[in-house]
Amino acid sequence: MRVSRRKVLAGAAGVTTVGILHWPANAAEFTYKLGHDEAISHPQNVWSLEAAKKIRDESGGRLIVQVYPNNQLGGDTQMLAQLRSGALELMQLSDNILANIVPAANLTNIPFSFNSEQDVWTAMDGELGRYVHAQIEKIGLHPFEKGWDAGLRHVFTSGKPVHNVEDIKGLKLRVPAAPLQVTFFKAIGSSPTPINNNELYSALQTHLVDGAEQPLFSIEAAKYYEVSKYVSLTKHQATTFEMLANGVAWQRLPKDLQEILSRNFNDAAIREREDIAKGETTLGTQLTSQGLTIIQPDRESFRAVVQQAGLYAQWRDTFGKEPFGMLEKVVGKLA
Numbered sequence: 001m002r003v004s005r006r007k008v009l010a011g012a013a014g015v016t017t018v019g020i021l022h023w024p025a026n027a028a029e030f031t032y033k034l035g036h037d038e039a040i041s042h043p044q045n046v047w048s049l050e051a052a053k054k055i056r057d058e059s060g061g062r063l064i065v066q067v068y069p070n071n072q073l074g075g076d077t078q079m080l081a082q083l084r085s086g087a088l089e090l091m092q093l094s095d096n097i098l099a100n101i102v103p104a105a106n107l108t109n110i111p112f113s114f115n116s117e118q119d120v121w122t123a124m125d126g127e128l129g130r131y132v133h134a135q136i137e138k139i140g141l142h143p144f145e146k147g148w149d150a151g152l153r154h155v156f157t158s159g160k161p162v163h164n165v166e167d168i169k170g171l172k173l174r175v176p177a178a179p180l181q182v183t184f185f186k187a188i189g190s191s192p193t194p195i196n197n198n199e200l201y202s203a204l205q206t207h208l209v210d211g212a213e214q215p216l217f218s219i220e221a222a223k224y225y226e227v228s229k230y231v232s233l234t235k236h237q238a239t240t241f242e243m244l245a246n247g248v249a250w251q252r253l254p255k256d257l258q259e260i261l262s263r264n265f266n267d268a269a270i271r272e273r274e275d276i277a278k279g280e281t282t283l284g285t286q287l288t289s290q291g292l293t294i295i296q297p298d299r300e301s302f303r304a305v306v307q308q309a310g311l312y313a314q315w316r317d318t319f320g321k322e323p324f325g326m327l328e329k330v331v332g333k334l335a
Contacts (some may be wrong), residue, residue, distance in 0.1 A: 039221035051268035075196035096178035146327035150239035151215030
């Protein structure tokens with residue numbers, strides 16, 4: 001079944017905020033909050049809303065999932081703290097931010113390792129994903145089986161176009177508060193500036209930064225085309241999200257509700273990935289119509305600098321040869 005953004009948002013009519021499901025919870029046995037940082041129109045939110053409705057219906061109203069998109073519960077790092085404390089029961093969190101407390105999550109963020117969405121999910125639905133999830137469980141969080149996607153990441157700028165690695169030198173680029181990305185962007189000569197996602201639009205608008213790097217869906221959904229001029233299709237990193245539950249909140253649910261919750265969010269994750277993959281092939285045209293210039297850069301010039309800097313070997317030694325080898329089984333030799 002295909003679910004359009006319009007259909008899902010229309011289905012939420014009458015709730016407290018358009019695109020957010022806050023079902024009346026007074027009759028529910030369990031009312032769980034789900035927070036994430038994507039915009040209301042993003043497929044991640046659209047399919048989260050669909051999953052929440054199915055969970056409500058299949059559980060007979062026993063389990064209500066209230067969806068809070070667009071950093072409404074705080075930035076990524078704030079929501080992660082809430083999740084760990086139990087103040088927030090559910091969260092969709094990008095692996096690059098999760099890597100601050102689960103270093104193995106960075107294995108999905110090795111620059112220029114994935115060339116396609118298919119590569120990403122071959123790895124994360126397989127041996128590598130199971131390894132990362134085992135590390136997540138060690139810190140008291142419950143990872144759902146299927147991860148969510150935001151697409152491959154691209155550099156976008158408000159002034160200078162980026163055609164190759166030389167063009168990026170000296171540019172002040174917003175990056176997430178993720179050590180691996182900071183290391184990578186320093187290595188290729190830019191000035192990485194960690195800023196929470198909910199502050200990025202204003203940072204671009206006020207020229208606090210020269211640009212940033214995001215997947216195409218995020219650039220469109222958050223309207224970054226209003227404060228940028230160029231998108232360089234670098235495809236430098238994947239943007240995978242984990243669907244996470246606070247461990248205590250997960251164990252509190254009866255087995256039948258655990259099954260309903262996990263099955264519906266796993267199914268929704270697959271549908272969301274399909275939308276992201278399709279969008280990668282069409283959003284370039286849409287963003288061009290919104291005033292952005294799309295650039296096909298020399299990706300190999302970036303990868304060569306990363307290789308020459310010895311970063312692949314460094315990351316292999318940091319994460320361990322065995323888990324790094326799980327990545328290389330899918331993408332080929334890196335170090």
